[in-house]
Amino acid sequence: MYLAKVVGVIVATTKNEALVGKKILIVQPLNTDYNPIGNSEVAIDSVGAGTGEIVLVSTGSSARQVFDEEKNPIDRAIVAIVDNIEVNN
Template sequence: MYLGKVVGTVVSTTKNEALVGFKLLVIKKLDEHLGMTDNSEVVVDSVGAGVGEIVLVSKGSSARYVLEREKAPIDSAVVAIVDTVEVNG
């Protein structure tokens, strides 16, 4: 899992049937101090996140299970909207 910031959305009228009904978000990965990195990714939203929010992203087969679509072409999913982050040190 990693922390990310929602920086945009993706609209796709033609897509795999298993993705119908899901919102797609563009996420910029964050470092431990919540600074944006150069890495971005398109992920499936499972919690109703919006642009500007900090989120927790799950990767791999765990993402598919969260969305209850075990055979869907999903590699990453937003699983939480983050309220606060505390880093010691």
């Protein structure tokens, strides 16, 4: 899992049937100081996240399990909306 900020929405009227009814969002990975790292990515929302929110993103088979569908094209799923981060160094 990793932290990310929702930076956009994708609208796709024609898509794989496993994606029908699911919100597709663009997320920007972040470090624990909320600074962007790496490239933006596409993730499927499972928690009702919106643009500008900080979220946790799960990847791979863990992302597919969020939707109880082992054989689908989902590689990243938004699994939580983050309220606060505390890091003790």
